[in-house]
Amino acid sequence: MNVTHPVAEKILERLRARAGEAVPSGDFLDLAARTAVDQALSRLVKVGTIRRVRRGLYELPRMGKLLNEPLVQSPDKLIRTWARKNGLRVVPSGAQAVNLLRLSTQVPAKIVYYTNGRTQNLTFGRYSIKLLNRGPKTMDLGGRVAPLVIQALRYLGTTGVTPEVISRLRSTLSKKDKAELKSNLRYTAAWMKSVIEQVVSEEKL
Numbered sequence: 001m002n003v004t005h006p007v008a009e010k011i012l013e014r015l016r017a018r019a020g021e022a023v024p025s026g027d028f029l030d031l032a033a034r035t036a037v038d039q040a041l042s043r044l045v046k047v048g049t050i051r052r053v054r055r056g057l058y059e060l061p062r063m064g065k066l067l068n069e070p071l072v073q074s075p076d077k078l079i080r081t082w083a084r085k086n087g088l089r090v091v092p093s094g095a096q097a098v099n100l101l102r103l104s105t106q107v108p109a110k111i112v113y114y115t116n117g118r119t120q121n122l123t124f125g126r127y128s129i130k131l132l133n134r135g136p137k138t139m140d141l142g143g144r145v146a147p148l149v150i151q152a153l154r155y156l157g158t159t160g161v162t163p164e165v166i167s168r169l170r171s172t173l174s175k176k177d178k179a180e181l182k183s184n185l186r187y188t189a190a191w192m193k194s195v196i197e198q199v200v201s202e203e204k205l
Contacts, residue, residue, distance in 0.1 A: 007032045007040040015050060015060045022059040022073055024085035053078065053124055056085055075111050075127045076100060082124070088117040089139055090131070091147040094155025101152050101172070103165055114138050114151075141187055143180040145173065149199075150184065153192050161195050169199045 010031045015023055028037045041058060044050040051061045059073065076092065083090040093112035098104045111127060114134040122129045141147040149169065153161055173181070178200040185193055 022053045022057045025056045078124045097148045097152035145177040146181045146184040
């Protein structure tokens with residue numbers, strides 16, 4: 001396809017501006033009518049200029065400098081982009097949250113997220129992600145970081161939340177993250193409130 005075609009060129013410009021992120025097709029609808037956008041995306045995929053991650057999600061192919069292999073987005077970015085496209089929320093499961101926060105070096109055997117949508121399995125290239133439907137107790141948590149931290153703490157439990165875990169969270173979370181976490185205290189168990197208060201405290205440990 002001639003990428004100098006106005007719609008195709010605008011799509012490529014937007015993908016470049018997203019710095020390698022997968023972009024939902026709906027994010028291009030301000031550029032032209034849906035038919036024109038769909039045709040441009042289909043032709044760009046056909047000639048290998050862009051890659052379809054899964055239906056409705058597109059990215060620019062990138063190659064790693066060291067191994068000269070295709071670079072793939074993290075499953076966390078992919079599932080969050082997919083969720084936004086479909087008007088859903090997703091929250092990492094406990095094991096996944098612990099890994100994302102680098103509270104453990106252990107990589108979960110399965111990638112599991114909770115959602116306010118239906119339970120299902122999704123494939124994004126080499127990644128297989130299981131979505132489990134959960135209710136308000138899990139899905140009503142506000143923000144992005146707070147649900148992540150709270151799921152990690154639930155997973156670790158009272159015996160797994162060590163002073164080292166608290167110290168790491170205190171040092172890695174920003175002031176904004178801590179304010180978000182504090183605003184969700186009402187959703188947590190009593191023991192977790194104590195932990196979160198230590199994490200968000202300005203006093204030295």
